[in-house]
Amino acid sequence: MDMYLQLIGGLIILLIAAEAMVRGAVILADKMGVSPMVIGMTVVAFGTSAPELVVSLQASMQGSPGLAIGNIVGSNIANVWLILGAACLVMPILAKPAAMPRDIALLVGGTVIFSIMCLFGAVDRVSGVILLVIFAGFIFASYFRGQDDPDVLEEHAEELAELEKGVPKNVPVAFALTVGGIVGLAFGADLLVDGGSAIARSYGVSEEVIGLTLLAFGTSLPELAASVVAAYRGHPDVAIGNVIGSNVFNMMLVGGLVAVVTGLQVPDQVIGFDIWVMLFATLMLMPVLLGWVKLNRGVAAVFFLLYVGYISAQAYGVDRLLASV
Numbered sequence: 001m002d003m004y005l006q007l008i009g010g011l012i013i014l015l016i017a018a019e020a021m022v023r024g025a026v027i028l029a030d031k032m033g034v035s036p037m038v039i040g041m042t043v044v045a046f047g048t049s050a051p052e053l054v055v056s057l058q059a060s061m062q063g064s065p066g067l068a069i070g071n072i073v074g075s076n077i078a079n080v081w082l083i084l085g086a087a088c089l090v091m092p093i094l095a096k097p098a099a100m101p102r103d104i105a106l107l108v109g110g111t112v113i114f115s116i117m118c119l120f121g122a123v124d125r126v127s128g129v130i131l132l133v134i135f136a137g138f139i140f141a142s143y144f145r146g147q148d149d150p151d152v153l154e155e156h157a158e159e160l161a162e163l164e165k166g167v168p169k170n171v172p173v174a175f176a177l178t179v180g181g182i183v184g185l186a187f188g189a190d191l192l193v194d195g196g197s198a199i200a201r202s203y204g205v206s207e208e209v210i211g212l213t214l215l216a217f218g219t220s221l222p223e224l225a226a227s228v229v230a231a232y233r234g235h236p237d238v239a240i241g242n243v244i245g246s247n248v249f250n251m252m253l254v255g256g257l258v259a260v261v262t263g264l265q266v267p268d269q270v271i272g273f274d275i276w277v278m279l280f281a282t283l284m285l286m287p288v289l290l291g292w293v294k295l296n297r298g299v300a301a302v303f304f305l306l307y308v309g310y311i312s313a314q315a316y317g318v319d320r321l322l323a324s325v
Contacts, residue, residue, distance in 0.1 A: 003198035010191030011218040013184050018050045018222060021181025027174035049249040051219035053257065054189040059211070060258050064197055065265035068258055069118070070211020071219060072250050073274050076111075077212075077310060078220045079243045079250075080281040083227050084295070085303030087239035091231035093288070093295040104289050106138055107244050111282045114251040115275045118266045128259025135252035192218070208267045212274055213314050220246075240289070247282070273318050277310060 052075050059067035114131065117123045123131075196210045223246050227239035258264050266275075284303075287293040313321050 003195045003202065006191045006195030007199065007214065008195075010188045010193075010195055011221075013188030014051050014055070014192060014219070015188075015221060017181045017184025017188055019181075020177045021050065021185065024174045024177025024179075024181060028171065028178060031171055031174070049246060049254060050185055051189075051222065052250055053254045054185045055192055055215060055219055056254050056258050057261060058186070058189040059193045059196075059207075060262040060264065062193055062197075064193060064207050066200075066207030066209075066267050066270075067193060067196055067211040067215060069264055069266050069270055070208040070213075070274075071215045072255055072258075073118075073270060073278050074212035074216025075220050075250050076247045076278050077274070077281050078216050078307065079223060079246050080285050081303045081307035081310065082217075083220060083224045084239055084243050084285070085300045085307060086224065087227040087231040088295045088300035089297055089304065090228055092297055092300065093240065102141065103244050104286065106134075106248060107289075108282060108286065110134065110248055110251055111279060114255060115279055118275050119271055121266055121271065123255060123259040123264035123266070125260050125263060128256045128264070131252045131256030131259065135248070135256060138248060138252065206267065206269065208270055208274075209314050209318075212270075213311055243285070244289075269318055273322065281306075 052071055056068040056071045059065070059071065113134070114123075117127045117131075192215065196215055197207060199214070200207045200210045223242050227242050231239055255264060288295050288299075293299060
């Protein structure tokens with residue numbers, strides 16, 4: 001199959017499969033009496049990061065570590081600059097976001113910890129376990145905090161009601177959607193990784209560049225769509241929550257699992273350039289989360305243009321760019 005068809009077909013299958021898996025799993029969990037809070041924080045949250053997880057794991061197992069780490073780091077950069085920038089161009093965040101201090105601390109602290117691990121050239125299994133433990137702590141803390149917050153409970157209930165629309169609420173259909181979604185994720189990821197690797201080889205670019213750009217953008221599409229729609233409906237704060245949650249999931253859950261299963265090798269370009277861009281993007285978000293800077297359309301445009309500049313740097317060649325500075 002043509003490498004471009006593999007890439008596009010894999011991406012389409014991946015996104016459809018993730019949606020099907022989430023919808024089926026939500027109905028199954030609801031039928032089993034699981035609370036909306038738990039479903040929202042586990043099934044739904046996991047489902048939005050499923051493309052990154054499956055693609056990164058598949059790439060690492062197939063001997064393409066550049067695609068795996070590139071997908072994680074590139075997705076985090078895209079979440080801040082592209083997704084938040086696009087969402088706030090639609091509807092600015094003019095009030096102080098509802099992000100909690102512990103969320104901010106986890107995002108910054110988690111980014112710093114993950115970056116330090118990457119600077120050693122590889123994230124080994126021990127480091128992967130540490131990331132997963134931090135992630136588990138984040139989930140438990142969020143759950144107990146959310147139980148006392150009626151706004152959080154209402155948000156999860158609305159989210160689940162939206163996901164259940166148009167799907168028959170019976171167990172056989174939900175089970176078929178869940179299983180079919182899981183199979184589709186594996187198949188789509190395989191096509192996407194094969195296509196991305198072939199494109200990298202044909203153009204003589206490194207796999208990490210493909211992971212940082214094409215794969216990162218593709219696997220971030222669910223978050224982009226959700227954030228823009230939420231902003232359009234007058235809930236731009238949801239975009240902030242999506243960015244924090246997705247970035248934490250990518251580093252702690254995706255990075256941790258890949259490191260435990262295969263070890264996560266980090267290419268030189270990612271160590272020398274992209275990790276620092278991810279740190280910079282995260283730090284740029286801090287004044288917004290703390291309410292010091294209003295995320296109006298001017299600031300959102302800066303975020304969006306920074307992402308365009310980042311992609312342009314990858315297209316031009318980071319090594320050539322750094323050599324000319």
